[in-house]
Amino acid sequence: LFLSADPDNYLDKASTLDQLSVQQVAALEKIQGKQRTLAQQRKEASEKLSDLADTRTELKKKKEKVQGKLAEAQKLLNTLTAQERQEIADKEQRASRSASDRVDLGNEAPASGRGAAALAAAVTQIGKPYVSGGTGPSSYDCSGLTQWAYAQAGVQLTRTTYTQQNDGTKIGQSQLAPGDLVFFNSLGHVGLYAGNGQVLHAPYPGTSVRYESMSTIGSFQFGVRV
Template sequence: MASHRRPKQPSRARVTVLTATAAAAVALSAQAAHADPKPTKAEVKEKVDKLYAEAEAATEKYNGAKEQQEKLEKEVDALQDKVAREQADLNSLRGELGSIATAQYRSGGIDPSVQLFLASDPDTFLDQASALDQLTAKQTESLEKIQAKQRSLAQERKEAEAKLSELSEVRDALGANKKKYQKKLADARALLNTLTAAERQKMADDDARASRSAGTRVDLGNEVPASALGAAALANAATQIGKPYVSGGTGPSSFDCSGLTQWAYAQAGVAITRTTYTQINQGTQIGRSSLKPGDLVFFNNTEHVALYAGDNTVLHAPHPGAYVRYESMDTIGSFQVGVRI
C-alpha cells in the first residue's frame, strides 16, 4: 500500500543558506553586467599622457621650490654671518667701554675740588682733569655706538628669522610637490600595468621608434634662426638627443623639459631661469606663425617647454620613459606661446 506521509520540509538553516547563495549569485551577475569594460590601449595611453603632463607640472613646481630653497639658503647663510660679525663688533665695543670705565676708576671717583685741594702739583691735576673729560666724551661716544650696534643686530636677527621661516615653508612645498609628481608617475605605471605585455611592448616600440627617428637631423628648409644665440642653443640641445628624461634633470646625463632649455642656452653663454613658469617671461613673446629655430615654445598652460627646430617641429625632453628628441608640435599638446631670448 502506498505511503501517504507528507514529504520532509527543508530546515530553516538550509533555506537561509540557499537564499543567501542565490542572492550572491544575482549580485555577482549584476556586478558583472555593470562592471566597467577594460580600457583600450588608446584610452590607457591617453590617460597616461595626461598623468605625465600633470607629473611634469608638479616637477616644474618642485624645480621652482628647489631653486628658491637654494637662493634662501645662501641668503640665510649671509645673514647669519652678518649677525655673527655684528655680535663680535658689539662685544668689542663693550670691551672698549669697560676699559674706559676702568680708566675712570683708576683716576679716582673723588670730587674734582677735593682732588685739587689734595694735589701737590695743580698743573698735574689740570692735565688729569682734561684727560678725564676726554675719557667721559669717549665713553659717551662708545655708548652711542653700542646702542646703534644693538639696534642693527636686532634688525639683522629679525630678518634672519624671517628668512628661516620662509625657507621652512619652501622646504615643505618642495616635499609636497615631489610627492605629487611621484604619485602621478606611480598612477601612470599602474595604468600601464593594466595592459597586456604585448600591448606595453607595442607602446614602448612606438616610443623607441620616435626616439630613433628623432636622431635624424631635421631639415629646417628655409627657416633661418632669428639670431646666432637661438641657433647656438638649438645646436647645443641637438647634441643631447637620446639622453633620458628624468624629473629634475639639468644635464648632462639626463634632463627634464626646462632643464634642457636652460642647459642649451647656458652652453651658448646666456643664463635663463630654471622653470617653465619663469622662462616664459625671459624674452619677447611671439605667436606660432612667428617662431624661428631656437625660440622657446610653451605648451599646456606652461607645463612644458621645448626648442623650436623648424618645419612645425620642436626639440625637447618629452616625458618620463622617453628621450631627448625632435617631435611634431601637433603631437605634444596645446600650443601656448613662443618666447625669443
C-alpha cells in the same frame, strides 16, 4: 548798496567776493573731477588685481595637475627594475635617433645667433633620458634642457617653465624661428622650436630628448625669443 555809507567801497567788495566765489566753484569742480578720476582708477586697479588673483589660482591648479601626472608617471617608472629601465632607455634612444634622422626641419633662418647656438647644443643631447629635475648633461626635464642649451650659448635662463616665459619677448606661432622657446599646456611644458613645425624637447618620464611635431605635443601657448 543804497544803505551803504560808501557805495564805491561796497561795489569793490562785492566784485571781490564774486570773483572769489567763481574761483571757489572752479576749484571745487576741479577737485570733484579728480575725485571721480581717482575713483575710476581705483575700480580698474581692483578689477585687475581680482583678475590677476584668478589667473594665479588657475595656474596653480594646472601646475598641481601636471605635477600630479608626473608624480604618477614617476611612481610607475620606479616600479621597473634597473634592467627594464635600461632596456626602455636604450629602445627610446634608438627610436629618437632614428626619428631624428628622418625629421624635415626645412631651411628657416634661426631667431638669432644665440638661438642657433642653443638649438645646436640641444641637438647633441638627442637620446638623453627624461628625468624630473634633470638639468644635464646626463638627463633632463623640459626646462632643464632649454636652460642647459642656452647656457651653452652664453645665456642664463631661469629654471622653470613658469619663469622662462619671462626670459625674453613673447611672440605668436607665425613668428617662430629656430631657437625660440615654445610653451605648451598652460605653461606646463617648454621646448626649442627647430623649424618646419618641429620642436626639440624632453617630453616626459620614460622618453628621451627628441624632435616632435608641435601638433602632437599639446596646446600651444606662445613662443619666447631670447
